[in-house]
Amino acid sequence: MLLPRQFYARDVLIVARDLLNCYLVREYNGHLLIGKIVETEAYHQNDPACHAYRGKTKRNEVMFGPPGHAYVYFTYGMHYCFNVVTGDIGRAEAVLIRALEPVKGIDIIRTLRGGKSDRELLSGPAKLTRGLAIDLKLNGYDLTEGKILYITKGEPVAEEDIVVTTRIGINAGKDLPYRFYLKNNKYVSKK
DNA sequence: CGTGCGATATTCT
DNA sequence: GAATATCGCACGG
Numbered sequence: 587m588l589l590p591r592q593f594y595a596r597d598v599l600i601v602a603r604d605l606l607n608c609y610l611v612r613e614y615n616g617h618l619l620i621g622k623i624v625e626t627e628a629y630h631q632n633d634p635a636c637h638a639y640r641g642k643t644k645r646n647e648v649m650f651g652p653p654g655h656a657y658v659y660f661t662y663g664m665h666y667c668f669n670v671v672t673g674d675i676g677r678a679e680a681v682l683i684r685a686l687e688p689v690k691g692i693d694i695i696r697t698l699r700g701g702k703s704d705r706e707l708l709s710g711p712a713k714l715t716r717g718l719a720i721d722l723k724l725n726g727y728d729l730t731e732g733k734i735l736y737i738t739k740g741e742p743v744a745e746e747d748i749v750v751t752t753r754i755g756i757n758a759g760k761d762l763p764y765r766f767y768l769k770n771n772k773y774v775s776k777k
Numbered sequence: 778c779g780t781g782c783g784a785t786a787t788t789c790t
Numbered sequence: 791g792a793a794t795a796t797c798g799c800a801c802g803g
Contacts, residue, residue, distance in 0.1 A: 627795070635795065637788095645788075662796050663785030669795085682795055712796050755795055 621686025638678030
C-alpha cells in the first residue's frame with residue numbers, strides 16, 4: 587500500500603519510527619529497485635543539527651513545504667542524502683533515511699554501487715542514494731504520486747524491536763534521541 | 778580486526 | 791577560512 591499524505595503529515599519523531607520496515611521503491615530505466623527501511627533519523631527546525639535551524643534557504647526550502655515530498659541535498663562535495671518531509675506546511679521537519687536492506691533489483695543496485703557485497707550496498711545515507719540513483723533532480727519530488735520514487739507500507743514493528751539512540755555524524759544536537767533502527771538488522775549503518 | 782585521513786563542493790562564520 | 795546529516799582506502803596490530 588502506497589503511504590498517503592496523512593502518513594507524513596504527523597510529528598517527525600512519529601514518522602521516523604513508523605517508516606521502519608516500510609519499502610522505498612525506485613523506478614529506474616524500467617527496473618524496480620526496492621529496499622526496506624531499517625534506519626532513520628529525525629530533524630526539525632528547533633533542532634540545532636537541522637539545516638533549517640537558522641531559517642529558510644535555497645537548499646532547505648523543500649522542508650518548509652508540504653509533507654510527503656523528497657528533500658535531497660548534496661554534501662561533502664560528493665554525496666547526496668535523501669529525506670522525506672513531514673509535519674504541516676510552513677514547519678520544517680524531515681526524516682533522513684540512513685539505511686536500507688536490499689529487497690529487489692539487487693543486481694542493478696550492485697552495478698550502480700560498483701560491485702559491493704550485499705551488506706555494503708545500501709547501509710548508509712549516501713550509499714543508498716547512489717544505489718537507488720537518487721540525486722538533486724528528485725529534490726522536491728512528491729512521494730505520494732506512486733511513480734518514480736515512493737514508499738509502501740511494511741509489516742508493523744514491535745516496540746521491543748526498535749532501538750532509539752543518538753544521531754550519527756553531527757556535533758550540534760548530538761545528545762538528542764532522534765535515531766531509530768531495527769534491532770539485530772545487519773544492514774544498519776556502522777559508526 | 779581498528780583508526781586516520783583525503784576527496785571535493787556548498788554553506789556558514 | 792572552517793565545517794559539513796559521508797565514504798572508502800591506507801595503514802598498523
